[in-house]
Amino acid sequence: MTEQQPSARLDKWLWQARFFKTRSLASRVVTDGQVRVNAHRVVKAATSVRPGDVLTFAQGARVRVIKITALGLRRGPASEAQGLFEDLTPAPEPGTPEAARVGPRPTKRDRRALDAFQDDQGSEA
Template sequence: MQDALPDAVPAAKIRLDKWLWYARFFKTRGLAAKQVSGGHVRVNAVKVLKPAQQVGAGDVLTFAQGHDIRVVRIVAPGQRRGPAPEAQTLYDDMTPPREPRAPMPERGGARPTKRDRRAMDALKNRDDGA
């Protein structure tokens, strides 16, 4: 009888919301699920609406985080929500570097300080008595 070759082990998969939480992109799993349900996450350039979508190593995720658009490739599914250095090993960050923003112009009409107000009051009172 011929020995059967072992079947290839299927790649480990995990829920999308759980992975986003494990990788510390969101503070709670509920926030991650809300982001996915809102249609704000893409897996391999396809919009996903279900937090239970299965993802695994090699998948590319695109999502908004604050004012930035993050692009990450999943390296490992993860086993737990560990410390930040451990979470950073779960993905490769492919986010393009941010363009430097122009510095904010200084405000010309800033509020006067208490010292400035006292000086203005002194000028006002001097003009009234003259």
């Protein structure tokens, strides 16, 4: 007959893939209707997802577009979680605050240099 492709609960997969810190938080995001599976809004945390499905959801200030490539067996390390999905999120547009954040967090030395630069700019005006 037809072979069933393995599936997993949506909230559990989001938690295993480390998009949300707790499973209850992932469940709440789904039940609030903030997740779309293959462009269809879902409100049940028990919605089945399979490899090949595309998820769209807000995470912080970003809208994430994720293609499921595998189902997890456990919530393992981040390196294992990154193998569960392919990130299709478009790059941030230039001029947005998110696009300005490139590279690591500034060091104390960087902050002092920036403060000195801003003081110099303020004294010229």
